[in-house]
Amino acid sequence: MFDLDNYLPYLINRVGVRMSESFSARLAEFGISLGMWRVLAALNHNSDQRLSDLARLTSIEVSTLSRLVGTMQRKKLVSRARSGQDARAIRVELTREGADLTRRLVPIAQAIERTALKAISTKDAALLRRRLKGMYDNFNRP
Amino acid sequence: MFDLDNYLPYLINRVGVRMSESFSARLAEFGISLGMWRVLAALNHNSDQRLSDLARLTSIEVSTLSRLVGTMQRKKLVSRARSGQDARAIRVELTREGADLTRRLVPIAQAIERTALKAISTKDAALLRRRLKGMYDNFNRP
DNA sequence: TATTGTTATACTCTATAACTATA
C-alpha cells in the first residue's frame, strides 16, 4: 500500500508551498518576490558570487536567474560586472540599497522560521536541519 | 546575523526542488508530469474527491488544477462528474487506466522516498514526518 | 448573496536550444 499521509516528498512539498505563500505575502509589501529574496539572501551569505554559483545556492534555473538578476539590477538591488579572473563569468554583488533591504527583510524571514518551528525543541530543530541537509545530498546531481 | 546554511525554509526549498527534479525525470518516462502524479496519488488516497478537496490535498491552485484535470481526463486517467449532493461540485475519480498507472508509479515514488531517507533511522524518519506535519499546520490559512 | 468550478489574462518559472564571448 501507499500511505500518502506519511509520504515524505508529499509532506515536504506541502509545507514548502504553504511557507512560500506566507513569505511571499509579506515580501509583496516590499515590492519583491520570493525569488528576489532568495538572491538577496544568497548574496548576503556570500558576497560577490558568479551567476552559476548563485543559481546553485538559490535552486533557481540559470536562464530564469539571468533575467531575475537583470530585473534586480534595474531596481538597483544588485550590480553585475565581468570577473577579472575569468572574463566569461559575471560577478553579482549587492548594492548598498540591496544590502539595506536585505537587513530589513531578515527579521521577517526569521519570523517565518519561528512560525515553522513553533513548539519544536532546539534539539529537534537541529536534528531536522541535519536530516534535511542529508536528504539534499542524497539527491546530488550526476 | 542571518545564517543561510541553517535557515529552515532554505533547507526545505532546496531539498524539495532536488527531489522534484529527480522524480519528474522518472515520471517523464511514463508521459506524465509531477502535478499529474500528485493528482493520481491524492485520488489513490481518497477516491471520488471534489475538485476543491483535491486542490487542498495536492497543494495545486484551483484554476491550475481544473485545467490539469481536464488534460488528465483527455488522457483517460480520471473522470469528472457532477456531484449528486451538491450539483455545483465536481467529483473526480480515477479511471481503470488511471488506477493501473498509479499502481505502476508507486514503486518509483517509494524509491524516491528511500533515496531521501537513506541512512536515516526509522525513528528519526518518524520524527521528521511529525515535525513536517506540525510545521504545515503552523501555517494554516485564515 | 455565497460557493463551486471554468475560463481568460498577465506574469513568472522551467526546459531547451541558439547565440556571444571568452577559455
Place this chain on the structure above:
DNA sequence: TATAGTTATAGAGTATAACAATA
C-alpha cells in the same frame, strides 16, 4: 572544443478576476 552567461521560444504554474450554475 568547452564553459559562462544571455536571449528566444514553448509549455506549465500562479494570481486574479469575470463568468455560469447552483445553493
